Amino acid sequence: MAEKYIRTRSVPIGGIFCKMNPMEQRISAKIILADGTTFTGWSFGAPQSTDGEVVFATGMTGYPEAFTDPSFRGQILVMTYPLVGNYGVSDGPFESDRVQIQGLIVQEYSAEYSHQEAVYSLSQWLTREGVPAVYGVDTRALTKKLREHGVMLGQIVIGSDTPKEAHALEDPNIRNLVDEVSIVEPVLIGSGRKKIIAVDCGMKENIIRCLQKRGVTIKRVPWNYNYLHEEWDGLFLSNGPGDPMMLQETIGYLREAMKGKKPIFGICLGSQLMGLAAGAQTYKLKYGHRSQNQPCREVGTQRCYLTTQNHGFAVDEKTIPKDWKLWFVNANDGTTEGIRHTKKPFFSVQFHPESTPGPEDTEFLFDYFIDKVNRI
Amino acid sequence: MNKMKKPKKVLILGSGGLRIGQAGEFDYSGSQAIKALKEEGIYTVLVNPNIATVQTNSDMADRVYFLPLTKEFVEQVIVKEKPDALFLSFGGQTALNVGLELEDAGVLKKHGVRVLGTSTDTIRTTEDRQLFAEALKSIDVDVAESYAVKTLDAGLRAAKKIGFPLMIRSAYSLGGKGSGKISSEEELAQRLNEAFTSVPQVLLEEYLGGWKEIEYEVVRDQFDNCVTVCNMENFDPMGIHTGESIVVAPSQTLNNHEYHLLRSIAQKTVRHLGVIGECNIQYALNPKTSEYRVIEINARLSRSSALASKATGYPLAWVAAKLALGYALFEVQNMVTQTTQACFEPALDYVAVKMPRWDLTKFKAANRRIGSEMKSVGEVMAIGRTFREAIQKAVRMLHIGAEGVVCNDFDIADPLDEIVHPTDRRLFAIPVVMHAGVTVKELHNMTGIDPWFLHQLKEIVDVQNMMKYAKRLDTELMRTAKAYGFSDRQIAKLRKTDEAKIRAARKKFGILPVVKQIDTLAGEFPARTNYLYMTYNGSEHDVERDDHSLLVLGSGPYRIGSSVEFDWCCVQAVQSAHAKGYRTIMLNCNPETVSTDFDICDRLYFEELTLERVLDIEEFEHPEGVVVSMGGQIPNNLALPLHELGVPIVGTSPKDIDRAEDRRKFSKLLDRIGVEQPKWRELTTVTAARKFASTVGYPVLIRPSYVLSGAAMNIAYSPEALDQYLQQAADVSQKHPVVISKFIENAREIEVDGVAQNGELVIYAFTEHVENAGVHSGDATSVMPPQKSYLETIRRIKKITRAVVAELHITGPFNIQFLAKKNQLRVIELNLRASRSFPFVSKAAKYNFIDLATRTMLGDDIRGEYNTVDLDYVVVKAPQFSYSRIKGADPVLYVEMSSTGEVACFGEQYHEAFLKSLLAAELVLPKKNIFLSIGRDENKAKLARSVEKLHKMGYRLYGTENTVKFLRKEYGVPITQLHKISEKKSPTILDYIEKRKIDFMIIIPRTLNRQTVSDGYHIRRAAIDHNIPLISNVQLAQTFVDALYTLQVYKQPLQIKAWDEYKKNGE
Structure with missing residues (x-):
């Protein structure tokens, strides 16, 4: 039997002039969560219905960078900051060559943007990229719902489109999302003396830029590429979308690489993969960390750093094997933010030292990695 | 926490009286610092003469000294108290300066007092432009280039380095003269030549107009952890002081690169400088x-940091105090969420807009233009889910008669001029020209305001038009x-109906605001926050109503006449209600206040103090009562309308409040109970005004109800003056009557502040003004207990007070002002609410009047014996x-209030x-040379004895022609004559002032008028601009000279005694 959708008293609120052309008819849009909760707003961006995992992010700036982050693959993103699109969208470069989010939900967006570098309005950009968006929604109410319930599947229904049945909503986590965002063929970048294998599981472009700046050669390889029989000086595992357990192939090569002594550095999904390869376990967080203000303490020191994060899974601290140790811990909720080997130069962080968007406080970790690479 | 020994006793320096540029925000920061120290069990000693602050309450610091914040006084406190540490960063520039002086003089070293938090070396680097520029350049951080030059050649050389255009600024600028944009070498040469004729040095700076x-507000601990708590963007670009700007948090038009570029530089800079605690950086x-x-x-903590703290919910001052004690950031709890810690950066899910409150029209002859100097006296902060909603709310919060960004009745003659050359009304001029078709692009070119902000305003204007021309006001339009921030009143104006009808229609449509929490984490974690706002851009409440609650209406923006005193009253009322078991709800919109702190009330609505919003909150919370008598005139004015709508007001009935507020009703009441008042009449024609004035005799006091410009009240000594003032009053008519009353000269003023219970007088305090009547009570120097009044006068005042209290069935606080002349007493004003002087009388008499008032309003029986007169101290x-901040304003005591704050000391x-x-x-005591100019022979005679005393004490005296003649001839006092400026002979007074001779x-004007063309005005103004102490009132001058004589001749010392060391009789 089909599930009934509960209609809340929610009505669309907000800008009536949010279209570039005020004569254009506003199209209504609904957000329907898997539990039936419905929010009503107005459509902007591409006017096509979609579904995915609904998550929220609390960053206040850097929306083009966030929307192009491959880790958001398959997710409908709710922005808690109510005004989005104020400075339009520039030509980039951003974090990948496309908008990765499945859909966008905001309180209010600015059709009338203002910035020297802007070439599109947010709506124009999303339309061009085929990504639907909704404004006029109480995003705080929606966020609280997700916080209390945990992330949920949901859909954006444009105008008079027929909503999907709840059971028919596509769970992106059962797909191999990484395969969708990883590169297909290896690419060689830079011409440094040392060579880094960078496993692209949906790698943010700024990671490449951060490595490149430090004068190394980068061989960017697909997620399932076997690098074990090649010469390299350092191994890097990138961020990416979805459940790390989907990437058994990547974990297999990594486990082999860990038998050696060459430096290995992982970020975000890469950190979870290193945990799994080392023998730890991962689990899904209730509603994940998607923000630019996550404090992370470096264990055993008095230091605490502000970090950007975008993840729904984490390494379970209790399962960290004994030749590994906790490196960083989240100062808010105590979750694992980084692990490292007690003897070998293997280390990883759950947060994003490459930032974009967000604070640049931990970019020094790239120096740390390259320094280790240069020592061998 | 480690590596630092916890101090045992900490001395905290406050910021003294409120003044432009240094206001109530330091009560907030100092109070937080004291609480943070007390939580650690550290003994706290506070020096602050601002008696109306919460931080000087008896339950705050362990010891309070109401003493001047000068090196000499603080040094003596150090000698006496022997603190082992000092907090400098919580009392604004005043505290910082005193701290640096103490260090320079070796006092801190000598007495083993260490400065906690940011070191004095760091402070010095940030205070000195040269050191600052060098420090930043050494880490490749860009600073605006600036050169101080003393010659034409040096100026031209500097210009080569800076490039054109550049800014020229006079180092000692008078009235902003000599500053401006220079585009070429020729222009520069000309301007420098001009400038060097009057000033020795000018500053040449990189031109940053339009940037x-x-x-950013940055916090850093001793372990080098560093977070930027908030970033803020000014609506007004460079060129307008941030204190004069509309400010938005977080920034709206910065992309990720810009936001984090500036954030990273802020952290790099703060780390390099070695700040520990809080720091503000402007770009x-x-x-x-x-x-x-x-x-x-x-x-140090600043006005911006108070704003950032309130805008984000991050308790900056509290955290800064903890970090100064040696804690790491992550060891300090986030007091707002109570689940996370302080090492994070708040994520906002709303927009906060700050607007300055100016009172420029209160200062006669003051310029309305705003610019690089701060003139605003207060500010408000509005919170919304869109910028449009927030800015419209902010405008209403100012209480300047504006309904929002649009729908205002201001008559702006040349709006484009006020846009291009900004005034305090620029925001209201923008919609006016938008209606006339001026585009966003054109406005951006004229003002440099980012087009994003202008588009937002344009959308408000568009909705205004839609509302105005729509055939029907349907649900969607409403x-x-x-959602665009329109108030019911704005809508009513556009639909030509009244507020109540719109409210009713709106409620029928089911359009109600929702209550949202400010939780510092944008909803990411559940938070136990009490910090709330209302919005129409939302569909769900974050909270449910509270049972057994009491709503206290706050005082709104600080402005002339309503300042920290009322916030003190509100905080006390909340605390007393809380002690009685109520869930307390505070409503206020002023980010500089203690009442809006996270730990004061059970619920804080950072909201508008308008009828509409109070009703919204009342309907949501259903409080058991609403307190309107603590926040001054704004809530007082809401008493009757709220009462008529059935809202339960505690204390004196709003009907009786109205009988006191309505001039006619009150006058009749006084007549009936046989109490005298100066004769007055409300008149609607100029002829009637003249006739009445000649009947009662001059001088008369004029209060127009509608004023175009200039001060509202005036004293006319002649029919000609009366005509002139009535002309200024723009229009005297049926709609705008003028109130004329007999002005009684040479009368003393006595005030009674009291608390009554069911029409019975319970506790009262008398304060006597030093100055005779004619000086606004807010500008008067007052003394408690009275020094000159006879026992009989006091007895009769008490009797009249009792009669008034009984007649108006007062329950709660009240204030009556009396004129006393030759045993005759007249009532000139009654306020059925707490007055400005309640904190003063409470602390002077050592009974908390507001606690008593709140308790009786909530039903306690507070009758008892209270001794407020028989004190062993004064x-x-x-x-x-x-005045120094408001260029051109006449620094003379007058019927209109112009002081921005107050202080009080015990002796x-x-x-x-x-x-x-x-x-x-x-005030700085005279060293050698005193100048006298005394208008009217009567005043000269009154001051002759005082002048003789000055001579006896060895002062060298100078005076104007008539003053010199009179004093020499009649009293034989040796005094040198200086010429008035208008005499065109040298040496003039101005020469002496400029050469600091x-x-x-002491300059006493002839009349209690402000004549800005007079010589007296020019001399008084020159005194202010050259920082020379000035007394402009006869009684004040007499008392001052007597006091100086007591000090210098009788060698009576100014004692260093804490508040608790002044005992009442018999204690």
């Missing part, structure tokens, strides 16, 4: 190139208008002025308390 102005950002310049760094309250006897109090209000001035 965005951005601020100019070129919108075309993303280039930046660091403009300024404040290595919802849109509310307390004097003195006004604090900010064993009158003269000691008086002198301390004046010193605390920043005069170090004190």
Whole structure:
């Protein structure tokens, strides 16, 4: 039997002039969560219905960078900051060559943007990229719902489109999302003396830029590429979308690489993969960390750093094997933010030292990695 | 926490009287610091003469000294108290300066007092432009280039380095003269030549006009952990002081690169400088190139940090105090969420808009233009889910008669002029020209305001038009208008109906605001926050109503006449209600206050103090009562309308409040109970006004109900003057009557502040003004207990007070002002609410009047014995002025209030308390040369004895022609004549002032008028601009000279005694 959708008293609120052309008819849009909760707003961006995992992010700036982050693959993103699109969208470069989010939900967006570098309005950009968006929604109410319930599947229904049945909503986590965002063929970048294998599981472009700046050669390889029989000086595992357990192939090569002594550095999904390869376990967080203000303490020191994060899974601290140790811990909720080997130069962080968007406080970790690479 | 020994006793320096540029925010920061120390069990000693602050309450610091914040006084406190540490960063520039002086003089080293938090070396670096620029350049951080030059050649050389255009600024600028944009070498040469004729030095600076102005608030601990708590963007670009700007948090038009570029530089800079605690950094950002310049760094709590704290919910002052004690950031709890810690950066899910409150029309002859100097006296902060909603709310919060960004009745003759040359009304001029078809692009070119902000305003204007021309006000239009921040009154105006009808229609449509929490984490974690706002851009409440609650209406923006005193009353009322078991709800919109702190009430609505919003909150919360008598005139004015709508008001009935507020009703009431008042009449024609004035005899006091410009009240000594003032009053008509009353000269003024219970007088305090009537009570120097009034006068005042209290069935606080002349008493004003002087009388008499008032309003029986007259000490309250900030304003005591704050000091006897109090209000004692100019022979005679005393004490005296003649001839006092400016003979007084040959001035105007063309005005103004102490009132001058004589001849010392060391009789 089909599930009934509960209609809340929610009505669309907000800008009536949010279209570039005020004569254009506003199209209504609904957000329907898997539990039936419905929010009503107005459509902007591409006017096509979609579904995915609904998550929220609390960053206040850097929306083009966030929307192009491959880790958001398959997710409908709710922005808690109510005004989005104020400075339009520039030509980039951003974090990948496309908008990765499945859909966008905001309180209010600015059709009338203002910035020297802007070439599109947010709506124009999303339309061009085929990504639907909704404004006029109480995003705080929606966020609280997700916080209390945990992330949920949901859909954006444009105008008079027929909503999907709840059971028919596509769970992106059962797909191999990484395969969708990883590169297909290896690419060689830079011409440094040392060579880094960078496993692209949906790698943010700024990671490449951060490595490149430090004068190394980068061989960017697909997620399932076997690098074990090649010469390299350092191994890097990138961020990416979805459940790390989907990437058994990547974990297999990594486990082999860990038998050696060459430096290995992982970020975000890469950190979870290193945990799994080392023998730890991962689990899904209730509603994940998607923000630019996550404090992370470096264990055993008095230091605490502000970090950007975008993840729904984490390494379970209790399962960290004994030749590994906790490196960083989240100062808010105590979750694992980084692990490292007690003897070998293997280390990883759950947060994003490459930032974009967000604070640049931990970019020094790239120096740390390259320094280790240069020592061998 | 480690590596630092926890101090045992900490001395905290406050900021003294409120003045422009240094206001109530330091009560907030100082109070937080004291609480943070007390939580650690550290003994706290506070020096602050601002008696109306919460931080000087008896339950705050362990010891309070109401003493001037000068090196000499603080040094003596150190000698006496032997603290082992000092907090400098919580009392604004005043505390910082005193701290640095103490260090320079070796006092801190000698007595083993260490400065906690940011080191004095760091502070010095940030205070000195040269050191600051060098420090930043050494870490490749860009600062605006600036050169101080003393010659034409040096100027031209500097210009080569800076390039054109550049800014020229006079180092000692008068009235902003000599500053401006220079585009070529020829122009520069000409301007320099001009400038050097009057000033020795000018500053040449890089021109940053049109750049965005951005601020960051940074916190750092001793372990080098560093977070930027908030960033803020000024609506007004560079060129307008941030204190004069509309400021938005977080920034709206910065992309990720710009936001984090500035954030990273802020952290790099703060780390390099070694700040521990809180720091504010200001940038100019070129919108075309993303280039930046660091403009300024404040290595202390500031006005901006108070704003940032309230805008984000992050308790900056509390955290800064903990970090100064040696804690790491992550060891300090986030007091708002109570689940996370302080090492994070708040994520906002709303927009906060700050607007300055100016009172420029209160200062006669003051210029309305705003610019690089701060003139605003207060501010408000509005919170919304869109910028449009927030800015419309902010405008209403100012209580300047504006309904929002649009729908105002201001008559702006040349709106484009006020846009291009900004005035305090620029925001209201923008919609006016938008209606006339001026585009966003054109406005951006004229003002440099980012087009994003202008588009937002344009959308408000568009909705205004829709509302105006729509055939029907349907649900969708109503919802849109509310989401755009329109008030019911604005909508009513556009639909030509009244507020109540719109409210009813709106409720029928089911359009109600929702209550949202400010939780610092954008909903990411559940938070136990009490911090709330209302919005129409939402569909769900974050909270449910509270049972057994009491709503206290706050005082709104600080402005002339309503300041920290009322916030003190509100905080006390909340605390007393809380002690009685109520869930307390505070409503206020002023980010500088303690009442809006996270730990004061059970619920804080950071909201508008308008009828509409109070009703919204009342309907949501259903409080058991609403307190309107603590926040001054704004809530007082809401009493009757709220009462008529059935809202339960506690204390004196709003009907009786109205009988006191309505001039006619009150006058009749006084007649009936046989109490005298100066004769008055409300008149609607000029002829009637003249006729009445000649009947009662001149001088008369004129109060127009509608004023175009200039001060509202005036005293006319002649029919000609009356005509002139009535002309100024724009239009005297049926609609705008003028109130004329007999002005009684040479009368003394006595005030009674009291609390009554069911029409029975319970506790009262008398304060006597030093100045005769004619000086606004807020500008008067007052003394408690009275020094000159006869027992009989006091007895009769008490009797009249009892009669008034009974007649109006007062329950709660009230204030009555009396004129006393030749045994005749007249009532001139009654307020059925707490008055400005309640904190003063409470602390002077050592009974908390507001606690008593709140308790009786909530039903307690507070009757008992209270001794407020028989004190073994004297307390004097003195006004604090900010004339130096308001260029052109006439610094003379007058019927219109112009002081921005007040201080009070205790003494064993009158003269000691008086002198301390004046010193605390920043008066500097004369060293050698005193200048006298005394208008009217009557005043000359009154002051002759005092002048003789000055001569006896060895002062060298100078005077104007008539003053000199009179004093020489009649009293034989040796006095040198100086010429008035208009005499065109030298040496003029101005020469002496400019050459600093005069170090004190007594200038008594002929009449209690402000004549800005007079010589007296020019001399008084020159005194202010050259920082020379000035007394302009006869009684004040007499008392001052007597007090000086007591100090210098009788060698009565100014004692260093804490508040608790002044005992009442028999204790």
